[in-house]
Amino acid sequence: MSDVALKVLRVLIYTEHGGELSAKAITQIIDEDEYDVEEVVENWLEFLQQQRVGGETRYSFYHSSFRLWLAEQISNL
Numbered sequence: 001m002s003d004v005a006l007k008v009l010r011v012l013i014y015t016e017h018g019g020e021l022s023a024k025a026i027t028q029i030i031d032e033d034e035y036d037v038e039e040v041v042e043n044w045l046e047f048l049q050q051q052r053v054g055g056e057t058r059y060s061f062y063h064s065s066f067r068l069w070l071a072e073q074i075s076n077l
Helices: 003-014 023-030 034-043 064-075
Strands: 019-022 048-053 056-061
Touching: 003 023, 003 034, 003 056, 003 064, 019 023, 023 034, 023 056, 056 064
Parallel strands: none
Antiparallel strands: 019 056, 048 056
């Protein structure tokens, strides 16, 4: 898993309320290229819920139990 992917997943896992962030917001938090962040989000879409808010798409993990499991897996890296 790439460094950018780990950063994106960590942001989605540890953000208050389990995510609900746009790709642009994630980009600003981790200081990475927006294209790279969007690519990671695209690869994880089957696990993410998308919500349109104010003209932008926000992402969060679809299941909180999966988010918690993933947090445990990532903490072991």
